Amino acid sequence: MENIRNFCIIAHIDHGKSTLADRLLEFTGTVSKRDAQAQVLDDMDLERERGITIKSHAIQMDYEQDNKKYVLNLIDTPGHVDFSYEVSRSIAACEGALLVVDATQGIQAQTISNLYLAIEHDLEIIPVLNKMDLDNAMPDEVKDQIVDMLGCDEEDILEASGKTGYGVDKILETIVSQVPSPKGDPEAPLQALIFDSVFNPFRGIIAYFRIFNGEIKKGDLVKFVNTGKEYNADEIGVLRLKQEPRKVLRTGDVGYIISGIKTSKEVKVGDTITHVENPCTTIIGGFEDVKPMVFAGIYPTDADDYEELRTAIEKLQLNDASLTFEPESSLALGFGFRCGFLGLLHMEIIQERLDREFDMSVITTMPNVSYRVVTNKKETVEVHNPSGLPEQTYIDHIEEPFIRAQIITRTEYIGPLIKLCLDKRGELKNQVYLTTSRVELTVDMPLGEIVFDFYDKLKSISKGYASFDYHISGYRPAKLVKLDILLNGEPVDALSTLTHQDNAYGLGRRICVKLKDLIPRQQFDIAVQAAIGAKIIARETIKAVRKDVTAKCYGGDITRKRKLLEKQKKGKKRMRQVGNVEVPQQAFLVVLRLND
Amino acid sequence: MPGIYLHIPFCKQKCHYCNFYSLASLKYRDVFVNALLKEMHLRNDYLQGKHIETVYFGGGTPSLLSIDEINRIVIEISTLFHLDSQAEITLEANPDNLSPEYLQALKSRTAINRLSIGVQSFFDDDLRYLHRVHDGNHARKAIEAAKQTGFDNMTIDLIYGIPTLTTEKWGKNLSLFFEYDIPHLSSYALTVEPKTALQVLIDKQKLKPAKEDETLSHFEILLDQARQHGFEQYEISNYALPGFYARHNSAYWLGGHYLGLGPSAHSFNGHSRQWNVKNMKQYIESETVDRIVLEKEVLTKSQQYNEYVMTSLRTIWGCNAEHIQNVFGEEYVISFRQKIHKYVEGQKIVQKGNRFTLTDAGKLFADGIAGDLFVDKG
Ligand SMILES: Nc1nc2c(ncn2[C@@H]2O[C@H](COP(=O)(O)OP(=O)(O)OP(=O)(O)O)[C@@H](O)[C@H]2O)c(=O)[nH]1
Ligand code: SF4
Ligand SMILES: [Mg+2]
Numbered sequence: 001m002e003n004i005r006n007f008c009i010i011a012h013i014d015h016g017k018s019t020l021a022d023r024l025l026e027f028t029g030t031v032s033k034r035d036a037q038a039q040v041l042d043d044m045d046l047e048r049e050r051g052i053t054i055k056s057h058a059i060q061m062d063y064e065q066d067n068k069k070y071v072l073n074l075i076d077t078p079g080h081v082d083f084s085y086e087v088s089r090s091i092a093a094c095e096g097a098l099l100v101v102d103a104t105q106g107i108q109a110q111t112i113s114n115l116y117l118a119i120e121h122d123l124e125i126i127p128v129l130n131k132m133d134l135d136n137a138m139p140d141e142v143k144d145q146i147v148d149m150l151g152c153d154e155e156d157i158l159e160a161s162g163k164t165g166y167g168v169d170k171i172l173e174t175i176v177s178q179v180p181s182p183k184g185d186p187e188a189p190l191q192a193l194i195f196d197s198v199f200n201p202f203r204g205i206i207a208y209f210r211i212f213n214g215e216i217k218k219g220d221l222v223k224f225v226n227t228g229k230e231y232n233a234d235e236i237g238v239l240r241l242k243q244e245p246r247k248v249l250r251t252g253d254v255g256y257i258i259s260g261i262k263t264s265k266e267v268k269v270g271d272t273i274t275h276v277e278n279p280c281t282t283i284i285g286g287f288e289d290v291k292p293m294v295f296a297g298i299y300p301t302d303a304d305d306y307e308e309l310r311t312a313i314e315k316l317q318l319n320d321a322s323l324t325f326e327p328e329s330s331l332a333l334g335f336g337f338r339c340g341f342l343g344l345l346h347m348e349i350i351q352e353r354l355d356r357e358f359d360m361s362v363i364t365t366m367p368n369v370s371y372r373v374v375t376n377k378k379e380t381v382e383v384h385n386p387s388g389l390p391e392q393t394y395i396d397h398i399e400e401p402f403i404r405a406q407i408i409t410r411t412e413y414i415g416p417l418i419k420l421c422l423d424k425r426g427e428l429k430n431q432v433y434l435t436t437s438r439v440e441l442t443v444d445m446p447l448g449e450i451v452f453d454f455y456d457k458l459k460s461i462s463k464g465y466a467s468f469d470y471h472i473s474g475y476r477p478a479k480l481v482k483l484d485i486l487l488n489g490e491p492v493d494a495l496s497t498l499t500h501q502d503n504a505y506g507l508g509r510r511i512c513v514k515l516k517d518l519i520p521r522q523q524f525d526i527a528v529q530a531a532i533g534a535k536i537i538a539r540e541t542i543k544a545v546r547k548d549v550t551a552k553c554y555g556g557d558i559t560r561k562r563k564l565l566e567k568q569k570k571g572k573k574r575m576r577q578v579g580n581v582e583v584p585q586q587a588f589l590v591v592l593r594l595n596d
Numbered sequence: 597m598p599g600i601y602l603h604i605p606f607c608k609q610k611c612h613y614c615n616f617y618s619l620a621s622l623k624y625r626d627v628f629v630n631a632l633l634k635e636m637h638l639r640n641d642y643l644q645g646k647h648i649e650t651v652y653f654g655g656g657t658p659s660l661l662s663i664d665e666i667n668r669i670v671i672e673i674s675t676l677f678h679l680d681s682q683a684e685i686t687l688e689a690n691p692d693n694l695s696p697e698y699l700q701a702l703k704s705r706t707a708i709n710r711l712s713i714g715v716q717s718f719f720d721d722d723l724r725y726l727h728r729v730h731d732g733n734h735a736r737k738a739i740e741a742a743k744q745t746g747f748d749n750m751t752i753d754l755i756y757g758i759p760t761l762t763t764e765k766w767g768k769n770l771s772l773f774f775e776y777d778i779p780h781l782s783s784y785a786l787t788v789e790p791k792t793a794l795q796v797l798i799d800k801q802k803l804k805p806a807k808e809d810e811t812l813s814h815f816e817i818l819l820d821q822a823r824q825h826g827f828e829q830y831e832i833s834n835y836a837l838p839g840f841y842a843r844h845n846s847a848y849w850l851g852g853h854y855l856g857l858g859p860s861a862h863s864f865n866g867h868s869r870q871w872n873v874k875n876m877k878q879y880i881e882s883e884t885v886d887r888i889v890l891e892k893e894v895l896t897k898s899q900q901y902n903e904y905v906m907t908s909l910r911t912i913w914g915c916n917a918e919h920i921q922n923v924f925g926e927e928y929v930i931s932f933r934q935k936i937h938k939y940v941e942g943q944k945i946v947q948k949g950n951r952f953t954l955t956d957a958g959k960l961f962a963d964g965i966a967g968d969l970f971v972d973k974g
Contacts, residue, residue: 027800165894274670349905353680545961545964546808546812546960547785547808547811547812547960547961548960548961548962548963548964549832549959549960549961549962549963550962550963551784551785551786551787551832551833552784552787552833553831553832553833553848553907553910554845554848555601555848555854555856555862555863555864555908556861556862556871558848558862558864558869558903558906558907559862559869559871559893561901561906561963562902562903562906565902565906565963565966565967565970566902566967566970566972568967569968569970569972571965571970
């Protein structure tokens with residue numbers, strides 16, 4: 001046990017966690033040259049394509065120092081704010097954390113929030129100044145920032161480069177010397193924490209756990225305390241580049257268990273595994289369930305695929321417990337699901353995974369945050385869908401979720417950034433100079449205002465220099481109105497949104513203009529209207545097609561034209577008929593495209 | 597019906613709307629002609645010994661070829677293939693190339709018996725908008741000279757829907773055409789093809805885009821005028837006096853077989869289509885390596901059906917349900933009849949027995965209707 005070190009890598013997005021992990025795996029010979037590829041742990045296609053980490057990835061390494069053999073369990077974590085719950089889970093399985101800071105960027109908003117998560121769990125923090133190979137690295141300035149934040153000595157900060165491998169040896173040495181080995185009683189009853197689960201189409205659900213006390217053997221009869229379910233440990237093992245079965249895992253180990261679990265509900269991340277006979281008496285403090293804050297309807301493009309869609313979403317949920325769903329129906333779209341997401345990136349990713357991994361073409365409707373409606377009778381109803389709003393006459397008032405945001409920026413952008421926040425109905429709470437040139441702003445804002453384009457605007461105003469982190473701080477009453485969109489006079493429920501009354505006119509107009517762009521011309525004129533209640537506040541017309549014929553059709557044109565028409569026909573299949581209007585998928589997400 | 601198409605990929609300058617493969621330099625002219633002759637040798641069994649009824653010099657600008665070059669090509673065709681003695685042999689020509697001397701030589705020294713002149717408009721400002729080499733004067737001179745030389749079988753191209761082309765000017769273009777007493781007209785709506793200069797210039801607001809309303813009214817005027825002068829619209833963009841349908845082009849719409857020679861040229865033998873590389877350097881290499889670089893596509897039954905519907909619907913012969921039954925079978929004819937019904941009701945299509953043809957209103961939606969009639973399976 002004293003030869004085990006469990007640590008995670010945490011940082012702001014893109015500061016180089018996964019790349020640094022590559023170098024650690026390479027240095028310890030965990031990944032052979034043959035298997036080596038950039039960000040090897042980002043094994044989802046989507047992660048590779050987008051160059052970001054979405055899920056935490058655990059991997060075991062062997063390492064020898066001073067003639068002693070060590071087992072190092074590394075967990076690479078995502079940096080994007082939508083996935084911060086992945087970080088908190090990983091932290092719970094570790095005793096130490098590499099806090100990576102990009103030497104050209106300095107401390108950013110998620111550096112701080114992830115650091116606090118680690119400190120809360122008493123993790124040993126090893127600060128690493130990364131990307132030292134770059135000419136624009138500012139080691140002195142960033143080291144000052146780190147010293148200020150951590151209260152450490154400047155000498156404790158390791159310099160490294162995930163690109164060249166510089167400093168990797170020193171990092172490993174420091175992990176061994178600084179990160180405490182796991183504590184716990186090997187003789188005590190089994191007590192292991194489930195910190196992640198993945199779904200494998202052939203093997204079912206695989207739970208990843210960390211043993212805090214006792215040991216587990218292949219074939220043991222175990223119980224998941226929270227769900228009360230019992231299983232045979234059909235296979236247990238450690239997480240190398242591939243899973244490697246073992247006969248026994250002991251206190252301090254990180255491993256996986258396959259036990260014929262079929263449904264996702266049976267595995268709760270944060271649950272404790274123990275033996276059926278001689279169970280542990282206490283359970284490990286779990287995590288709060290992650291609470292999705294952004295909701296949108298997901299509907300099959302082809303209405304017949306409803307059941308298939310359910311199966312697909314259920315399977316995704318196995319890998320991603322933060323995704324929630326409940327059946328709903330829409331007049332415009334038929335049967336589908338109201339899904340809860342952690343943020344817009346999460347939503348985009350789910351939609352893309354449905355398409356890639358399950359070949360499910362879906363329509364995602366206008367996203368919204370979760371509202372609380374207080375009725376005349378002072379009952380509070382949580383509403384995830386504007387069309388689920390009670391009758392106006394029963395509503396006393398509506399409350400919307402608020403966040404507390406931390407924005408870190410170079411001082412020259414303070415003015416425009418504060419203006420941006422105020423435009424988004426924000427209240428400036430605090431303004432602290434981290435150094436003479438860097439400021440941290442604390443702002444309270446409605447979540448509904450940052451969901452859509454806040455992040456992009458923040459980045460463009462600050463030329464990429466400002467970073468942003470937030471957490472939900474509570475609910476506040478707000479003057480919200482329901483904005484409906486009508487196509488040829490028919491309200492399209494999937495396009496309704498709740499918006500602050502001061503923004504309604506402007507938003508209505510922009511939505512109509514954008515829909516005119518997104519909905520192709522058809523055989524007849526289409527009126528696109530925005531309305532509040534019975535009052536029309538904006539209107540555009542999509543003119544009928546008057547001509548759909550190509551001029552030339554000779555030898556070389558024939559194949560090209562047939563292919564084009566065949567493609568158009570396929571595209572049409574992906575459209576939804578709403579009343580007599582054919583609406584393409586992306587039109588339902590019009591709100592996200594207002595700035596395109 | 598079998599024909600040979602020759603793609604002559606040279607032009608003096610590129611027209612803005614052009615998406616044909618052609619080079620604005622004559623650097624490769626000699627090697628190209630040699631390579632073309634070589635390709636004939638390599639592919640002389642493609643049409644399996646069938647009688648060649650049409651030869652078409654297209655481009656590009658075939659009238660940039662010298663009389664000798666045209667002769668070398670035609671002679672090679674007649675030695676390697678069975679060239680019918682009555683074959684229609686067309687040369688596409690640009691007005692500025694058609695000097696009386698050149699025309700005289702074409703008439704007396706070559707086998708060319710049909711001319712297709714790329715007039716596009718008789719007005720200079722339209723021709724400038726299109727970035728053509730010639731002007732209105734060239735156009736008139738060329739037609740007059742061609743007629744004097746005795747080219748009775750002739751066609752010209754006219755483009756409508758050009759932003760500079762008012763309705764009045766369009767009327768003048770048409771009346772000039774009819775005054776010249778030419779038996780055939782190809783007339784196209786200006787189309788902004790992707791990746792052309794025209795598209796870029798319109799996007800950058802350097803050129804005005806066409807107005808849909810005007811294009812439509814030009815088309816109506818065209819249909820009306822053509823009818824009044826006894827022309828038959830035998831394909832959406834082609835009009836002719838009886839007996840003057842272009843035999844070569846008709847083959848494209850009637851499923852005829854053809855061999856396409858030259859870079860980017862397409863060939864079809866009933867079930868597979870192939871097309872040569874769109875690249876002069878690679879093409880001329882075929883001279884030395886004995887191999888033409890081409891791509892090939894074997895058509896599935898449903899693709900053959902889709903092409904049949906798409907092309908036949910554009911013609912005066914229309915789409916024939918009996919033909920569908922015989923060639924493609926029960927399943928196809930059922931789907932066809934089911935889908936076509938609403939267009940007949942909506943007066944976009946008229947039915948005469950088993951024949952279905954587009955009405956004037958339907959002609960504006962030929963693509964949409966064809967696409968709707970498509971079947972989509974492998
Ligand atoms: N020059 C240089 N580039 C680096 C270094 N480390 C990472 N990068 C680059 O920085 C970018 C982000 O690297 P990642 O390793 O994916 O960053 P990450 O922190 O894992 O990102 P998320 O998981 O999405 O939060 C990539 O383009 C890397 O190639 C380094 O030490 N030097
Ligand atoms: S003459 Fe014809 S081929 Fe040549 S550039 Fe103009 S349109 Fe294109
Ligand atoms: Mg990463």
